[in-house]
Amino acid sequence: MSLQIQSLRKDHNTDLAKIIRTSLEEFNVPKVGTVYSDPTTDDLYTLFRQSGSAYFIAEEDGVLLGGCGIYPTEGLPKGCAELVKLYLSSASRGKGIGKLLLDECFKSAKKMGYHQLYLESFPQLEKAVSMYIKAGFIHLE
Numbered sequence: 549m550s551l552q553i554q555s556l557r558k559d560h561n562t563d564l565a566k567i568i569r570t571s572l573e574e575f576n577v578p579k580v581g582t583v584y585s586d587p588t589t590d591d592l593y594t595l596f597r598q599s600g601s602a603y604f605i606a607e608e609d610g611v612l613l614g615g616c617g618i619y620p621t622e623g624l625p626k627g628c629a630e631l632v633k634l635y636l637s638s639a640s641r642g643k644g645i646g647k648l649l650l651d652e653c654f655k656s657a658k659k660m661g662y663h664q665l666y667l668e669s670f671p672q673l674e675k676a677v678s679m680y681i682k683a684g685f686i687h688l689e
Contacts (some may be wrong), residue, residue: 555602555605558593564605570637571635571636577670596617602618604617612637613637614636616634616635621666625664627663629662650683667685
């Protein structure tokens with residue numbers, strides 16, 4: 549087994565979109581108005597080619613396990629980016645892979661000059677929210 553964290557490639561698009569949508573279905577997250585129905589979910593490679601963004605995937609023995617990214621979301625203060633689209637296949641959860649992806653995003657954000665990250669999540673994703681809090685994020689109302 550050789551786990552690798554690397555930058556998103558175009559050939560990851562289909563498998564990554566499937567992981568994202570399957571994850572949302574597993575946790576009964578609404579489909580309308582979320583990443584589930586967002587057309588960019590099918591071409592994240594193009595979305596994350598934008599300056600100030602990055603997306604990393606976890607892959608083991610050629611199998612895509614999930615990913616996480618940094619995006620310069622409009623409306624955020626200067627020096628702040630959004631941590632986005634952290635999703636893992638069900639078999640990959642609880643193994644520290646999400647933490648590895650977070651760490652890679654933190655390093656990348658720092659290199660790009662960001663000093664603050666913002667994220668949004670769903671209450672149904674309790675384990676993810678717990679991981680974010682452990683990583684230093686605070687809940688905003």
